[in-house]
Amino acid sequence: MNFLIFAAAVFVAAFVLEKAVRKVFRVPKREGRLYRYVNETHRWTEWSIAGAVFTGGIAVAFWNPGVELFYLLIAFYLLLYSARAFFEWKFERKSRQYILSLFTMILLVGLLWIINGPLAFILK
Template identity: 35%
Template structure:
């Protein structure tokens, strides 16, 4: 179990490094603040609706723990789509996709080595 945590730590270090390189190379500005700001009201509405749906479904699928990361990945996909569709010139969608793929890769060992 400890080697899985070590792999995940190494993967996040690699993700942080790739994030910094991409931001520098593609001149993507760092987002102000810690809380994500939606691109438009439609994105805020969709993400809020999906979050409420996720909370409701968590009560019905408590035993299926592998579903929770899939919701998170779906959120990242929706967020990247809205950033790509409505704010393409900022190129922030590339960073969002990078972190979404990184989370998927970081969570894969937990699914494989239960």
């Protein structure tokens, strides 16, 4: 029950913070799907990162089962959103979407750190 309340609070906070970031930094909302890649290189880069992290996670879990995969998840979000922000900054700088990608990366990594650290009791 604690986890459901926490998840709902995080969802609402993320929604409000996203709206605030969009307003403060004047980041327009995109039309269409959930996410649109900048170009094919961007698509291949993100899928390569996802595949490498997935393969690495299986390898780490198989050969060293005592290791927490939590750190691999943090590395995944850092790599994914850093690459996403770079491509958005490099090829669509005027849309300012890279600001939102950097904000999302900081929010996700911070949330994972909080869940694994000070609020670990919620998951138990």
